[in-house]
Amino acid sequence: MATTTDQTAPDSAAPIGRPAGAPDASAGRAAPVSHDISMGVEGEEAHGDVSVDELALSVELSGADGAVATPDVAEYAMWLGDDALILAQQLGWWISRAPELEEDVALGNIGLDVLGHARSFLRYAGTADGRTEDDLAYWRDEPAFRSAWLFEAPNGHFGDTIARQLIASAFQLELYRRLADSSDPALAAIATKSVKEVAYHLDHAAQWMLRLGGGTDESHARIQQSLVDVWPLVDELFRDEPVIDRLEGVAVRPSTLREPVLARIQEILDAAGLETPNVEPSMAGGRRGSHSTRLGYLLAEMQVLARSHPGATW
Amino acid sequence: MTAPLAPASAQGDARATAEQAAIDEAGQARFDALIEADGRIEPRDWMPAAYRKTLVRQISQHAHSEIIGMQPEANWITRAPSLKRKAILMAKVQDEAGHGLYLYSAAQTLGIGREEMTDQLIAGRARYSSIFNYPTPTWADMGAIGWLVDGAAIANQVPLCRASYGPYGRAMVRICKEESFHQRQGFEILLELSQGTEAQHRMAQDAVDRWYWPSLMMFGPPDDESPNSAQSMAWNIKRFSNDELRQRFVGMLVPQAEVLGLTLPDPNLRWNDETRSYDMSDIDWTEFHEVLAGRGPCNAQRLQHRRQAHDDGAWVREAAHAYAAKQAAATTEQVAA
Numbered sequence: 139m140a141t142t143t144d145q146t147a148p149d150s151a152a153p154i155g156r157p158a159g160a161p162d163a164s165a166g167r168a169a170p171v172s173h174d175i176s177m178g179v180e181g182e183e184a185h186g187d188v189s190v191d192e193l194a195l196s197v198e199l200s201g202a203d204g205a206v207a208t209p210d211v212a213e214y215a216m217w218l219g220d221d222a223l224i225l226a227q228q229l230g231w232w233i234s235r236a237p238e239l240e241e242d243v244a245l246g247n248i249g250l251d252v253l254g255h256a257r258s259f260l261r262y263a264g265t266a267d268g269r270t271e272d273d274l275a276y277w278r279d280e281p282a283f284r285s286a287w288l289f290e291a292p293n294g295h296f297g298d299t300i301a302r303q304l305i306a307s308a309f310q311l312e313l314y315r316r317l318a319d320s321s322d323p324a325l326a327a328i329a330t331k332s333v334k335e336v337a338y339h340l341d342h343a344a345q346w347m348l349r350l351g352g353g354t355d356e357s358h359a360r361i362q363q364s365l366v367d368v369w370p371l372v373d374e375l376f377r378d379e380p381v382i383d384r385l386e387g388v389a390v391r392p393s394t395l396r397e398p399v400l401a402r403i404q405e406i407l408d409a410a411g412l413e414t415p416n417v418e419p420s421m422a423g424g425r426r427g428s429h430s431t432r433l434g435y436l437l438a439e440m441q442v443l444a445r446s447h448p449g450a451t452w
Numbered sequence: 453m454t455a456p457l458a459p460a461s462a463q464g465d466a467r468a469t470a471e472q473a474a475i476d477e478a479g480q481a482r483f484d485a486l487i488e489a490d491g492r493i494e495p496r497d498w499m500p501a502a503y504r505k506t507l508v509r510q511i512s513q514h515a516h517s518e519i520i521g522m523q524p525e526a527n528w529i530t531r532a533p534s535l536k537r538k539a540i541l542m543a544k545v546q547d548e549a550g551h552g553l554y555l556y557s558a559a560q561t562l563g564i565g566r567e568e569m570t571d572q573l574i575a576g577r578a579r580y581s582s583i584f585n586y587p588t589p590t591w592a593d594m595g596a597i598g599w600l601v602d603g604a605a606i607a608n609q610v611p612l613c614r615a616s617y618g619p620y621g622r623a624m625v626r627i628c629k630e631e632s633f634h635q636r637q638g639f640e641i642l643l644e645l646s647q648g649t650e651a652q653h654r655m656a657q658d659a660v661d662r663w664y665w666p667s668l669m670m671f672g673p674p675d676d677e678s679p680n681s682a683q684s685m686a687w688n689i690k691r692f693s694n695d696e697l698r699q700r701f702v703g704m705l706v707p708q709a710e711v712l713g714l715t716l717p718d719p720n721l722r723w724n725d726e727t728r729s730y731d732m733s734d735i736d737w738t739e740f741h742e743v744l745a746g747r748g749p750c751n752a753q754r755l756q757h758r759r760q761a762h763d764d765g766a767w768v769r770e771a772a773h774a775y776a777a778k779q780a781a782a783t784t785e786q787v788a789a
Contacts, residue, residue, distance in 0.1 A: 227530060230538065233545050234526040234757070237765020239519070239553050246546035250539060257535050272534045296768045352778065353771025360767065443533045443591055450649050452533040452591075452641075 199258045200331040201324040205265065211322060212266035213284070213381050214389045216274070217425060218313075219259030220285035223275060224433070225306055226253035227440050228293050237296050244342060248303070251335040258328040276444035280427075280434055287422035288371040290430045294364065297357070300346045301364035307340035308402045309375050312395050321387040344406045351410030358411070365407070366415040373419030375399070379426070487688055492618040495561040503687055506680070507617050508562050510689065512569045515555035516580035519573070520754050522548045524588040525597060533591060537641070541594060544634055551627045558619040574759040582740070583666050585748030592645055592652075592659035598638015599708075600660070600667035606631045607701040608671060611691035620689075639708065646713045653713075660709075661717045669740045671698040702730045 207215060229249030236242040260271040288306060293299050314336055317329035350361035376396040382389055407414055422430065444452075479498025486493060493499055525545050532538035556566045572578035583601055588594070609631065612624040645656035672678055672694040684690035692700075702721070709716050720733040742748065 223535075226538075230529040230542050233529060233542060233549070234522040235761045235764075237761070237768035239549050239556075241765075241768075242522070242549040243546055243553070246542055246549070250542050250546070253535065253539050253542070257539070260535075275535055276533075296765060349772045349775040350768070353774040354767070356767050357771030357774075439530050443531050447533070447649060447651060450533075450652055452537050452644055452648075 199254070199261055201258045201262045201328045205262070205324045207262055207266040207324070209266050210381055210384050211325070211388060212263040214385055215259045215263035215325065216284045217286075219256050219263055219274070220283050220424075221289045221306075221310075222252040222256035222259065224283075224285045224289040224436065226250075226256055227436060228289075228299075231293055232299065241296075245299070248339050248342065251332075251339065255328065255332045255335075258331075262324050262328065272444070276441045280429055280437055282427060283429060283433065283437070284425055284427065285429070285433070286371070286374050286424040287420060287430045288368065288375060290424070290433045290436065291368050291371060292432055294367075295360065297350055297361040297364040298367065300343055300350065301361065301368050303339065304343035304347060304406065305368065305372055305375075305403060307336055307343055308399050308406075309395065310336045311340050312399050312402070313390050316390045316395075320389070325388065340402075344409075347406050347410040347412065351407075351412045361410075362412055365412060366417060369415035369417050370420040371422055372400075374422040374424065377425070487616055487686075490688060491616070492621065493616050494618045502683075504562055506684060506687070506689065507620065508559055508564050510684075511555055511559040511562070511620055512564065512572070513579050513581075515552045515559060515569065516573045516578050517584065518548045518552035518555060520580045520584045520758060522552075523754055523757055524584055524586070524750075525594060527588050528591060528594055531591070532594075537594075540637055544598075544637065547630045547634070551630070554623040554626060558617075558623045561619045570762065574755065574762055576755055581670060582743040582748060583670055585743050585751045585754060586662070586666060587749050590655050590659060592642065592655040593663070595638050595641030595645060595656060596659035596663040598634050598636075599642055600638075600663045600705075601670070602631050602634040602638060603704070604667045604670040604701055606635060607697050607704070611697075612689075614688070614691060616688035639712070642712050642714065656712075657714050660714050664717050665735065665739075668698055668702070668735060669737070671695070671701070673737065673740075699729050702732060706730065 226249045229245050229252070232245040233242050233249070236245055256275075257271050260274045264270055264274055288302060288309075291298070291302050311333065314329040314333040318326055318333060320326040320329065347361065350357040352358070376392045376399075378391060378393050382391055404414055422428075424430075444450075475498070480500065483493065483497070483499055483503075485491075486497075493503075522545050525541060525548075529538065529541050529545065532541050556569060559569060560566060569578070573580070588597070606628060609624055610628050613621055613628055615621045615624065642656050642660070645652040647653075672681075675681065675693045675695045678694050681690060681693060685693070705716060706721070706723075718733050720731060722731055723729075724731045743751070746752075
């Protein structure tokens with residue numbers, strides 16, 4: 139039961155955050171000086187070996203280092219990056235507001251995953267003209283964004299968020315699966331990493347469709363309405379734009395995704411006892427910079443602090 | 453826990469009482485020996501009712517603090533000034549939900565349900581750390597919370613890894629590991645701000661000015677005014693006194709503040725060679741008691757936010773329960789057929 143705490147463990151020994159070259163504040167002081175942030179972990183103590191294992195963290199962003207995107211590839215990377223960024227921004231709102239603590243964690247995780255995808259795509263997009271991921275996220279105005287309207291659809295209630303997520307994840311899963319074979323190595327690398335995560339996101343959404351569709355009368359009615367509300371935005375995902383013609387073998391042609399994505403969604407809705415909505419599609423034009431009303435508010439919130447301090451780093 | 457006895461007669465009653473007394477006596481002896489040997493009490497072990505009650509109170513309060521503590525930081529997720537900071541902040545607030553979950557689970561081993569604890573929280577009958585009743589008006593608050601609030605939490609919590617109640621101690625080990633990352637990221641936010649533009653530096657100093665005293669109050673009242681401390685120390689739940697921990701924390705902050713290039717807002721803070729500790733100004737406990745009494749800046753807002761999330765999610769939880777019940781019934785039918 140009594141374990142000896144290893145005082146050389148990283149947590150009890152590592153100084154925190156002193157920048158390279160910063161003066162050692164401990165020099166010549168009488169006070170017990172330590173930048174050690176662990177408190178009370180001492181050798182003689184019986185329980186509680188609080189050491190932080192050293193981890194080799196995986197590379198934060200995926201995609202080929204040093205590769206420079208052409209303007210067309212950058213445009214396409216922005217489609218996918220903006221879809222993911224806007225979705226992450228929306229999912230982040232749920233943390234502390236979900237129906238269960240487990241869902242705070244789950245929606246937070248999904249948000250983090252898609253934020254990672256967004257950063258990878260945007261970083262690559264920025265190589266075309268020397269902009270960073272933050273330049274693209276924080277300093278573009280609404281018409282320069284390329285997100286589809288589905289991703290901009292409001293969080294609404296939990297069912298609205300799950301309906302949006304189901305469609306988003308089914309779309310991204312099929313898209314990334316094919317993009318993994320892109321002739322562009324950077325896009326292929328990002329897609330290869332992202333596809334595994336998106337498979338979990340789709341499963342999460344599908345599990346909730348089953349529960350909301352097959353739970354109570356109220357939940358069934360609500361989730362069915364959520365589907366009807368968001369369904370007009372599905373069509374835009376499969377619309378080809380001129381840039382796609384110039385990216386043969388590099389990009390995935392959106393129209394080729396329609397059948398497999400809708401089939402997968404249909405399968406999940408059938409299992410959940412829900413009907414595929416029969417509604418007219420919206421003329422949504424996010425890929426051309428024409429956005430839903432919601433995006434302006436979303437960007438205002440996302441960008442406010444960064445724009446209040448031009449030139450600052452964080 | 454002991455099984456309830458249901459005797460049929462007065463004679464049976466007397467016998468049952470005698471049996472229970474024997475069980476309690478043997479249990480108490482074993483419990484005392486375990487505490488004496490600095491051993492661990494596990495959920496199935498006999499334990500004094502007051503020990504159980506103290507732990508339920510402490511662990512559930514701790515869990516509530518994690519959950520309410522998500523709000524001040526979640527406040528900046530959508531406005532984080534870079535995508536990297538946004539990712540770190542999302543991960544951090546998500547960790548706090550995870551801490552709440554481990555702690556609720558630890559409390560559940562003592563015989564209280566999560567729903568009961570949640571109800572106590574949203575009805576305003578449970579306590580949580582009053583530090584979370586302060587608002588977070590600027591981004592620098594993300595740094596100050598990490599450095600000062602999480603720092604104070606770590607100072608309080610590392611000794612709890614050795615708490616005599618096994619599930620609590622083990623939950624705390626994991627929590628402390630994650631908290632130490634949180635503190636580092638808070639320090640890093642402040643360092644970046646302090647070394648940034650003038651406006652950023654001012655923002656960092658302002659946040660430290662606002663969070664310093666409340667973070668020192670997190671260690672609780674002075675030792676001579678802390679009613680529950682002595683018994684908790686005797687039970688090996690608490691290992692160091694409030695004042696000891698507070699002093700240790702300040703000793704840690706002073707050199708770190710120098711590295712940050714920020715000032716701790718106490719003109720009387722200086723090292724005393726004689727006492728081998730820091731002299732500091734008296735803490736203004738009036739404010740602490742005001743916040744504790746429900747008159748802090750955000751007490752009502754914090755509870756309202758939690759209650760609304762809970763209420764808004766009711767239909768979702770009901771759906772999940774109904775679905776599970778239908779699945780179970782279908783399985784039973786299949787087995788029967």
